[in-house]
Structure formats: structure tokens, C-alpha cells
Amino acid sequence: MKSEKLIIEEEVLENARRLEESALSILVKKSYPFVFRYFYYRSVTREDAEDLTSEVFVRVVSSIKGQKGYFPAWLISIARNLLTDYYRKRGRSREISLEEIEEPSSDSDKNEKDTLHPDDIRKMLDYLTDEQKEVIILRFIEGNTNEEVAKIMNKSVGAIKALQFRALSALRVVLKKEG
């Protein structure tokens, strides 16, 4: 199920930059799911994802006066910095190579695997690089276009297309091996 795209009206952003409480409240409520899912799919526990999301909005309030450019890109850059600190403190979760994936022991839960769940995706994303993970989250879970993802990740559209192809190819291999 594709999420609703994060769209913040320019008027709300302008008022938020003037530190108007109502505008900031709208901004937090609208952006919360987008930031939360970003953390959730980046191998962070639900509790930690909620804490990190709160921290993102504390930083948003502190620095929104000087915010310029594409708002989701700015939001993700704050989240990315926090995530780097989070990994540094906790010890980075290991990215697993595709060769390490074990063959399924039986066909018993094959039917259950026919439909993917959020937790399955989280586990599968562990096999991808950070950039590939970000492309999958922003492109397929958040439903952004290649152009929007390119703006958020500060890359060219061509680079985003290449990243998404490599990410999906890797996930295809994971799904095949896990049965």
C-alpha cells in the first residue's frame, strides 16, 4: 500500500519559519509518518524510530528559520545525520552479503511468504547498501517519482534509476534464496 506523498504547502512552511505554533503543529503532524517510516525501514526498532523522529522535529524547530530548498530533502538530511549518530552509538548493524543467505529449510511457510509484511521488507533491506535502502524507501514505499527522489538524495535521475535497478535485483535474489 503506497503512502500518501509528503506535500507541505508553501504558506504553512512560511508560517513555520516564523515559528508560528499552529503551522509547526501542522508540519509535524503531516511529516511525522514520512520520517517515522524512514527510520522504521532503516533497521531501527519501533521505539527507537519514534524517539529519533521526535528528535528530528526538535531539530526542525531549532533550525527551520534558515530552511531553504526542497522540504522533504531537508527533513531527510536531518534524519540521515541522526541515523549516523544512532549507528555510531549503538554499533552499526551488519549489512549481510547475498552469499550468506541460508536456503529455506522447508516449504511450510511458503504460503505465508506469498504476501510481504513490513517486517519482511525491513529484513530484506538489510542486504542492501544505505543508498539502495533509501531509494527503495523513498521510491516504492513513499511513492515518490524518480525526479523527487533525485532531489531528496541530491543525485541525478539516472543515478536513481541505476540504484533502484540494482536494489530490486538484489531483493529478487534475496526472495529467490529465501524461497
Added chain:
Amino acid sequence: MSSRMEKIFNICLEKMEEGIPLDKILMEYPDQRGELKELLTVARDIENIPLPQVREEAVASCLTKANMALESQRKLAWRAKLPKLQWPRLSYFQSPAWAKALAFVFIVILISWSTVSLSGDSIPGNLLYPVKLTTERVRFYLTTDPEGKAELRLTYSEERMQELVRYLDEKGELNTKVLKAMLDEAALTVDHISRLPKDKAMVCCLKLEHLCAYHKDVLASLKSRVPSSQRQELDNAIQACHHRMDWMGKVIRNEVPIGEWGPFVQNEI
């Protein structure tokens, strides 16, 4: 091969996102059908996964934290608007180091000036008396013309006499060193007078005569307060002042030429 596959995949993905059925898309690429189907299925499956639920409590907690941050942000903005209390910067000095150096020099000058001023009333035995003598010496050596030097000698001689009186008031005895210094300063004046033109020399001689008369009168008034053991020295000094005063009178009346200093060059104490 991989690059070509990537291009085909991206075209197919765009078509799938436009709503074209998967089978219809795959028919256009029979050679890559298998791989394309798997890739597009993965993409579609990820798009269709149920999203994790966002807890209302978590959003409420986040709003509370954001509001707290907003409050502290407003306080910071309010503080930033307050006028800053700071000393006005001296625009002449671009670097604070210059201002510090200037302040240091100013403090040194202030302390020196205060010390010299305080030493003005000191008498022999006081802590600041050597400062007073040093200041006098410096001032004397900095004066280059003979008239100025003669004036300074007269001033210092009078200063010694006042010290002599104050010393007697405080200690109850005659300070013979100061008495000698007083007479010496007056005697040394004539050295400078000799180098002056006649008209100026006459003015200085007149001043010196007045000073000697003044010394004589003041010393005479001290006679009753001086201990008997020191009276002889005081009498000798009064006598010397008397002789000098008389000699100066003769010089002023042109009875003796300038350059003949008689009692001024004899040590009469």
C-alpha cells in the same frame, strides 16, 4: 547487457506505474520476460505492503517535545533582541591588543603620576622621599638652559628649607643633612648665574639675595625650638645666609663683579 536490462526495466516500471497490466508489458520483451517479471513483481509487492502504523501517542509526544523546543527557541530569539551590555569599542584601535596596551600604558602613567604627586610633601625618612629627590634630579637634567637650571636650584633650596621646618615640627630636631643641602643648592645657583647674560644674571642675583634673606629669617625663627646641642650648626647657617645676602647686595650694586662669589664658594658650616 546489464545496462540494456536496466533501460528496459525502467521503461517497464514506468508503464506499470501508468496502470498498464504486467502481462501486456512483458509481451513487448519476450527475451527478458522471466527476469523482468520477477523485478517488477518485487517492485509491485513492495509498493503494496501494508504500512507500519503510526501510534497516536508517539505523535502527541513528538508534538510536546517540538513545542518545548519552540519555547526555548522563542526565549533565545527574545534574548537576542535585548541590547548587549558591553563597553564601547574604541574605533581607533582595530585590534583589542592595542586597546590593552594603551590601557596598560595609561595605568602605568597614572600610578607614576600619583606616586610623584604624593612624594611632594614627603620629608627625609619617608618612603617616598627618594622618589621626590629622583624626580627633582630628572627634572634638573632635562632642563638645558642656565636660567632654568638657576631657577630650579632656587626652587630646590626653598624646598629643602620647608622640609627642614616640617622635620623639626615632626621629630623635634634639626636635620643637618637637609640644612647643608639647602645651603648647597643656593650656593650652586651661582654657577649657572655666571653663564647668563648680565640682565638675566642680575634678576637671578636679586632672587638669590631674597632667598638668602628669607633663609636667614626662617632659620632665626627656628632657633628657640632647636635642641641646644644643634644650635651652633644653626647659628653657622644663619651667619652663612647673612654673608651671602650681603655679598649679593654688593653684586647687585655693582660693587663686586659677577663671577666673584666670595661666601658662596666657601663651606661655612
